[in-house]
Amino acid sequence: MTPAPFPAARMRRLRRTNALREMVQENGLSTRDLIWPVFIRDGEGIEEPISSLPGVNRLSLDRLMPAAEKAHRLGIPAICLFPYTDASLRTETCEEAWNPENLTNRAIRALKAEFPELMVMTDIALDPYNANGHDGFVVNGEIVNDETVNALVKMGLAQAEAGADILGPSDMMDGRIGALRLALEEVGHRDVAILSYAAKFASAFYGPFRDAVGASGRLVGDKATYQINPANASEALACVARDLSEGADMVMVKPGMPYLDICRAVKDRFARPTFAYQVSGEYAMLMAAAQNGWLDGDKVMLESMMAFKRAGCDGVLTYFAPRIAAALHGQG
Template sequence: MYTIPSPAHRFRRLRRTPALRNLVQEHTLGVGDLIWPVFIRDGDNVQEPIASMPGVDRLSIDNVVRAAEEAAALGIPAICLFPYTDPSVKTLTCEEAWNPDNLTNRAIRAIKAAVPDIAVMTDIALDPYNALGHDGFVVDGVILNDETVEALVKMALAQAESGADILGPSDMMDGRIGAIRVALEAAGHKDVAIMSYAAKYASAFYGPFRDAVGASGALVGDKKTYQMNPGNSDEALRLVERDLREGADMVMVKPGMPYLDICRRVKDAFGAPTFAYQVSGEYAMIKAAAQNGWIDGEKAMMESLLAFKRAGCDGILTYFAPAVARALRG
């Protein structure tokens, strides 16, 4: 029998035991990498399940405060608020978006009063308040850019005044980061951070989120004139470069797993704090497959999030945040 000489490099040597595998693991996932997106709605003691996102609920402000307390206890550094807006306050002019006493702003104040050390992130876009479901003003079927930016500035200032730590412009209007940054500085909010949704794609993975915020039935048309074409990657780098130049402190790629290549390119090109949003469709697929017994849900959850770290992300927005934090704590 012909014997092959023992190789100098047996890669399996360092896979032999858990201790050896841990010693040479290149990337790790920690609780400090997580931002927990939560959905809020009006009412008292409301915990309303979202059918397309098993395990995720819409929460009234009192319950979202409890969620923030839970997050802080688990070591999750940030919570991100998304409002389910009553259809009665949705208009074509979207003025509820910058109402100091709207649902989001009241939730910010309540969380910061109860859990001052947790970072509160918000969403800046007009779609929760727009009768037509778009992120900007619509006139004759056209989404207006500059007029929308003016409204987003007012929205950002109202959230900053309420105590938000991180503003997340998700609208994809041109020039909004610079306009918001200038307005924040002028109003004395120089320490409020901006995490720009810099590379946000026109994706099929947002469906359950739109159910969660009540935008599915309202949306007229699509968002392809302002969200990115899934076939483009060089454009993502140009957008990130612009948003960093205009004053973004952090940048986001959205969705997450279908765009890991974009995460890697952004981090390699700029070295800036880079985040990904594991969006509702990604979450729902893992949960549905797990509920059907097709995959191990916890292992798939952890593997999916580790992939973001391997791709260069500094952190991840994920609905799995509390479950991941508990799993990491053992």
């Protein structure tokens, strides 16, 4: 529709006051839109700073609990656990990934016992447990698909048994959503949701995350044989369609801000719950600029969230989640 010509149409009329601007605002942000990624590690009394992620710490389980309580109090509906695994537990066979007593599974049980209404999301990929730093098994230099899928199913079932609400397969192996959904149904975990990393790109924005989980120095080669070429949009949509057809309840685009076009296309094409991950590199860039006084940190943090909402996202995984929630509650 074409607006009336000037001066009948003066677009600035509805920008004149804050009340008018808020009245006609097209998108909104609330704490319900947030999932908080949290890094955990073994030990006691540990809040270990991650140098490439300013303001983000690895937490031992005793420090995770008060952090989760604060998040829950602020109205953040879900946290997502990422383990920093001791080097002695990283092997080429990755059996620690489905150990019922591994760090992630112990954290799930502790969180659900203390905060049953707080949703716990997990990560399903082998890289925190893999001596080679890859999301899948490495055989003769190749990341093998089907053998990896079998391992991921065992990993997901262990997390579901521990009480996870949402499983997040981030590995990008072919067929893993269907295999995981079938296995969950067979053992009675019918209500466990799958938020698939359906459009995960082979991005350079993941560096600080790999530092956080201790995978940076172990990765041999790259992940281009299983993550999507950043140049490819149609392929990303095909991956989303496949994962939804195999039983994913929700889908994710990763990274976030450089891929808002993909977020919009996914929401428009499939009209299903669509999430984005504001990944470590995105967070680190904004934080570095704010710390240097080049940007207003709080304003760009909130503006970036509104960009996700405008692009059609139903929610965002972001390391800013506690700061955003506090700002929305006027506690900035």
